Amino acid sequence: MTTIARPDAGFLRSPSAEKVLADHAGDAAFATTLGRGLVVLEAFDVGGALLGNADLAARTGISRPTVARLTHTLAELGYLRYDWKLSKYRLGARALRMAHPLLAGMEFRQAARPLMQDLAQSVRGTVSIGLLDGASAIYVETARSGDVGTHVPDIGMPIPVILTAMGRASSAALPAVEFALLEQCLKADNPDLWSAYRDKYHAGVEQCAERGFCTCYGEYMASIHAVAAPLFHVPALKQSFAINCGIPAFRLQSGQLESEIGPRIKALADSIRALVNEVGPMIAHS
Structure with missing residues (x-):
């Protein structure tokens, strides 16, 4: 996607963390690991509320080993929950905390x-x-x-x-x-x-x-x-x-x-x- 040069364009942030990640490839100031973690979180939606590492790798384009590290970390932090029976992840309750200050x-x-x-x-x-x-x-x-x-x-x-x-x-x-x-x-x-x-x-x-x-x-x-x-x-x-x-x-x-x-x-x-x-x-x- 073509990057648009624009001043103070925070209000135009892409709705997709994946696009932002692609736009900032090679940017030394950009925290790529954090960006990838947010890409993984954004991969969950109504049509994909329960996803495994392979599903997430396919949706995000991130390698499966990297996805596995990210999902493990996010689950430890409470942003994902792991379903042992299905070997898949779903969003955790902690993800709701991020929206509350904005809505409040x-x-x-x-x-x-x-x-x-x-x-x-x-x-x-x-x-x-x-x-x-x-x-x-x-x-x-x-x-x-x-x-x-x-x-x-x-x-x-x-x-x-x-x-x-x-x-x-x-x-x-x-x-x-x-x-x-x-x-x-x-x-x-x-x-x-x-x-x-x-x-x-x-x-x-x-x-x-x-x-x-x-x-x-x-x-x-x-x-x-x-x-x-x-x-x-x-x-x-x-x-x-x-x-x-x-x-x-x-x-x-x-x-x-x-x-x-x-x-x-x-x-x-x-x-x-x-x-x-x-x-x-x-x-x-x-």
């Missing part, structure tokens, strides 16, 4: 949660807050009604920026310079995906500027239609947040997403900002 620092989530739940119940869908992280947006809070279909958002779950209303709205919340740098990141991260969806990505950002929300009609998941609104940007922490509402497509009437759900998610974003004394982003991109 987002105190607005507690204020937002009841309002999110009210909207989710009203529209029989999901309402979530996402944090921009490179080419992904990561859920940091979510609420849902009882039956939302096959897509059930959860805290920590990443979704692609280019394909989603959440991603486009969180991008729209960025200051202009950071927005331009993110666009370079998205193009370099997956040129084919960028070429196929850049027009819809730009259209979503323009919708946020004009109406305060953007729509997405099944581009990420065909069965789910969604709207999202920029929430706010925290300059000191390089954090950009958005809020979305996803509804099973069969529950929506023609035009309802734009005429009803969109204005409601914008109003919810306004209410959350008022509760926590945050200022909405100035959107002038694309």
Whole structure:
């Protein structure tokens, strides 16, 4: 992958430790062993919650002997747990500790949660807050009604920026310079995906500027239609947040997403900002 030269680009860190490891090959200041350990941890996902050393070597490209040393160390530290019957590893409870300080620092989530739940119940869908992280947006809070279909958002779950209303709205919340740098990141991260969806990505950002929300009609998941609104940007922490509402497509009437759900998610974003004394982003991109 082409390395993009950019100043103070910590907010554009790749969502994959594996990519960062490849980009820093030959960098004497880069702790390669630590990087490899994080690559191993990131190899665990919903589809691979239980993995052996051979599985991890295949997923990461790291040699099996090196993987074996890393998994042994991570298990001793509590970040992995070893299943003796299956001879495989799963994530350990200690991994949760790493997320807690970050989530605890987002105190607005507690204020937002009841309002999110009210909207989710009203529209029989999901309402979530996402944090921009490179080419992904990561859920940091979510609420849902009882039956939302096959897509059930959860805290920590990443979704692609280019394909989603959440991603486009969180991008729209960025200051202009950071927005331009993110666009370079998205193009370099997956040129084919960028070429196929850049027009819809730009259209979503323009919708946020004009109406305060953007729509997405099944581009990420065909069965789910969604709207999202920029929430706010925290300059000191390089954090950009958005809020979305996803509804099973069969529950929506023609035009309802734009005429009803969109204005409601914008109003919810306004209410959350008022509760926590945050200022909405100035959107002038694309």
